[in-house]
Amino acid sequence: MGKLVRIWTDGSCLGNPGPGGWGALLTFGDHERELAGGEDQTTNNRMELQAAIEALETLKRPCEIELWSDSKYVIEGITNWIKGWRRRNWKKVKNRDLWERLDEARARHDVEWRWVKGHSGDENNDRVDRLAVAQAEQRRDNS
Numbered sequence: 001m002g003k004l005v006r007i008w009t010d011g012s013c014l015g016n017p018g019p020g021g022w023g024a025l026l027t028f029g030d031h032e033r034e035l036a037g038g039e040d041q042t043t044n045n046r047m048e049l050q051a052a053i054e055a056l057e058t059l060k061r062p063c064e065i066e067l068w069s070d071s072k073y074v075i076e077g078i079t080n081w082i083k084g085w086r087r088r089n090w091k092k093v094k095n096r097d098l099w100e101r102l103d104e105a106r107a108r109h110d111v112e113w114r115w116v117k118g119h120s121g122d123e124n125n126d127r128v129d130r131l132a133v134a135q136a137e138q139r140r141d142n143s
Contacts, residue, residue, distance in 0.1 A: 003028055003063055003064065004028070004063070004064045004065075004066070005026055005027070005028050005059065005063045005064070005065050005066075006026070006027045006028075006065075006066045006068070007024060007025065007026050007027075007052075007055045007056075007065060007066070007067045007068065008024065008025045008067075008068045008069075008116075008122075008124040008125055008127070008128045009022070009023070009024045009025075009048070009051035009052045009055055009067065009068070009069050009071075009074075009128055010022065010023050010024075010048070010051055010069070010070060010071075010118075010125065010128040010129045010131070010132045011023075011044055011045070011046070011047025011048035011049070011050065011051050011071065011132050012044065012047060012129065012132035012133045012135070012136045013042060013043055013044040013047055013136060014136045014137065014140050016043050016044050017041055017042060017043050018041065018042075018136075018140070019038065019039075019040055019041070019042075019136050019137075019139035019140040019143065020038050020039050020041075020042035020043065020044065020046065020047040020132075020135075020136050020139070021036065021037070021038035021047060021131070021132040021133060021134065021135025021136035021137075021138070021139065022036065022037055022038060022047040022048070022050045022051035022054065022131075022132050022135065023035070023036045023051060023127075023128040023129070023130070023131025023132040023134075023135065024036070024051045024052075024054055024055035024058075024128060024131075025124055025127055025128050025131075026055055026058065026059075027124075033058070034127075034131060035051075035054050035055060035058060036131040036132070036134070036135050037050070037054065037135060038132075038135035038136055038138070038139050039139070040139050040143060045071075045073050045094075045095060046095055046098060047132065047136075048069065048071040048073060048074050049074060049095060049098040049099065049102055050098065051069075051128070051132065052067060052069060052074055052078075052102055052105075053098060053101050053102050053105050055067070056102070056105035056106055056108075056109060056111075057105050059108075059109065062108045062109055062110075063109050063110070064109070064110045065109050065110065065111045065112065066111075066112050066114060067111055067112070067113055067114065068114045068115075068116045068122075068124070068125065069113070069114075069115065069116070070115070070116050070117060070118030070119075070125055070129075071115075072115060074102075074113075075113050075114075075115045077099065078099075078102060078103070078106065078113055079113050082099065082103060085099065086103075
């Protein structure tokens with residue numbers, strides 16, 4: 001399919017709901033790109049989803065992707081639960097807007113979804129966690 005891009009994503013929320021942030025790291029060979037953002041009032045699950053969406057939507061061409069997340073919600077949702085949600089026409093799906101966007105964003109790529117245990121010493125998972133937390137703290141401090 002093309003070049004291999006490795007992505008790490010994470011979301012954070014101070015309170016649930018509360019101010020939240022997301023972070024993503026994209027690597028291709030020796031190149032790296034960090035992405036981060038957030039919302040004033042959100043949930044942790046929404047920020048986890050937003051991180052993956054933003055990372056995938058950033059890529060301009062179809063790519064082979066390894067996407068790492070410490071969110072079982074994201075990994076299980078996109079690899080298993082989504083089949084049933086589609087069959088039921090997305091009825092009663094929490095965060096449906098983001099799940100549909102993630103489904104569309106991943107369709108252009110060949111994505112291998114990988115779970116990584118959070119706060120376990122994975123350098124890149126820790127890095128995106130810091131990005132996400134900083135965004136959430138910034139929103140809390142500015143409110």
